[in-house]
Amino acid sequence: MTLSDDLNFAEQGGAFDEATPAYPVLFGISFTPPIIGVVVGVLGLVGAVSMLFYLFLPTLNTYQAQQAKTTELQAQIEQKTIKVKQVDKIKQELAQAQQQKIQVLSLFANEKSLDTLLLDTNRLIESGNAQIPANGVRAKLKRFVPSSNKPEIITDGSLGPLINNKLKRLSVNVELQGTFEQTQSIMRNIERLQPLLIVKDFQSRLAPPEPISPSDKNKAVRNAPAQLTTSFQLQALMPLTEKDVAEAAKLAKPAAKK
Numbered sequence: 001m002t003l004s005d006d007l008n009f010a011e012q013g014g015a016f017d018e019a020t021p022a023y024p025v026l027f028g029i030s031f032t033p034p035i036i037g038v039v040v041g042v043l044g045l046v047g048a049v050s051m052l053f054y055l056f057l058p059t060l061n062t063y064q065a066q067q068a069k070t071t072e073l074q075a076q077i078e079q080k081t082i083k084v085k086q087v088d089k090i091k092q093e094l095a096q097a098q099q100q101k102i103q104v105l106s107l108f109a110n111e112k113s114l115d116t117l118l119l120d121t122n123r124l125i126e127s128g129n130a131q132i133p134a135n136g137v138r139a140k141l142k143r144f145v146p147s148s149n150k151p152e153i154i155t156d157g158s159l160g161p162l163i164n165n166k167l168k169r170l171s172v173n174v175e176l177q178g179t180f181e182q183t184q185s186i187m188r189n190i191e192r193l194q195p196l197l198i199v200k201d202f203q204s205r206l207a208p209p210e211p212i213s214p215s216d217k218n219k220a221v222r223n224a225p226a227q228l229t230t231s232f233q234l235q236a237l238m239p240l241t242e243k244d245v246a247e248a249a250k251l252a253k254p255a256a257k258k
Contacts, residue, residue, distance in 0.1 A: 107195075107196045108167075108195065108196050108237055108238050108239050109170070109195035109196060109197070109236035109237060109238045110195075110238060111238075113195045113236070114151075114170055114195075114236055114238075117172065117193075117195070117234075117236065118144050120193055121141060121144065121174065121190065121234075122141050122144075124186055124189040124190065124193075125139050125140070125141050125176065125178075125186055127189075128178075128182055128185050128186060128189075137178070137179055137182075137225065137227060138178075139176060139177065139178030139179070139182040139183070139186065140176060140177045140178065141174075141175075141176050142175045142176060142177055142229075143173060143174060143175035143231075144172060144173075144174055144175075145172065145173045146170060146171070146172045146173075147170075147171040147172065147173060147233075148170065148171070150170070151168040151169060151170040151236075151238055152168055152169065152170075153165060153167075153168045153240065153244060153247065153248050154166070154167050154168060154169055155248075165240075165248040166240065167237050167238065167239060167240065168237075168238050168239075168240060168244060169198075169235045169236060169237050169238065170235070170236045170238070171233050171234070171235050171236075172233070172234045172235075172236070173231070173233055173234075174231065174232055174233070174234050175229065175230070175231040176229075176230055177207055177227055177228065177229050177230070178227060178228065178230075179225050179226070179227055179228065180225075180228060183204065183228050183230050187199070187230075190234070195236055195237075196236070196237050197234055197235065197236055197237075198234075198235040198237065199232050199233070199234060199235075200232065200233045200235060201231075201232055201233045202230070202231075202232040203230070203231050203232065204228050204229070204230040204231075205228065205229055206226055206227075206228060206229075207226070207227040207228060207229040209226075
């Protein structure tokens with residue numbers, strides 16, 4: 001080979017290097033640095049959009065759903081809190097009503113108080129006599145007779161239609177004798193008795209003077225004040241028991257049919 005051939009080869013090699021592209025080519029597009037930058041930017045934007053749709057938006061929707069659920073649950077809690085407060089208020093009102101009921105029922109008579117009613121009435125009379133001298137006029141309980149053996153349910157409207165089948169009563173016919181002051185004091189003391197009592201058919205008249213033997217020289221007795229004979233009906237009111245309520249319901253059915 002001669003020197004001229006070597007030079008010719010060098011020229012051919014140089015020509016080959018100039019024809020070979022310096023950047024990668026795809027689909028006939030040479031990816032120069034500016035183009036590569038644009039492609040990378042586009043790919044980054046596509047990735048960001050993809051993350052927005054596939055990651056952020058579902059997470060946002062889940063957050064909003066959880067937020068709505070939290071608000072709903074909070075509203076339910078507040079409603080339940082209000083209901084609990086209302087229940088507590090109702091319980092307090094119920095307890096107050098029960099206490100008032102007990103207080104009201106304590107005003108009525110009961111089987112035990114009826115058993116001692118005669119003793120209580122006689123005690124009231126004797127307590128007034130304790131302040132009277134031995135030779136003075138003494139009040140007397142002359143009659144104390146129940147009108148029936150047991151209390152009867154009120155159905156006659158004598159105490160008003162609202163009381164019918166709500167209470168029962170035991171009526172006692174009472175008669176006593178004493179001066180006006182003694183009678184007045186006894187009636188006031190009867191009103192102070194614990195059972196709820198009603199006085200009906202009150203009548204008071206002068207009692208005939210007691211005969212005095214000629215041998216009695218006690219001027220205090222001869223000049224004693226006039227005495228009154230007082231009669232009345234004492235009605236003791238009582239609430240109905242469960243048995244009484246059932247009996248009252250049976251009595252009310254025929255009346256409702258009529």
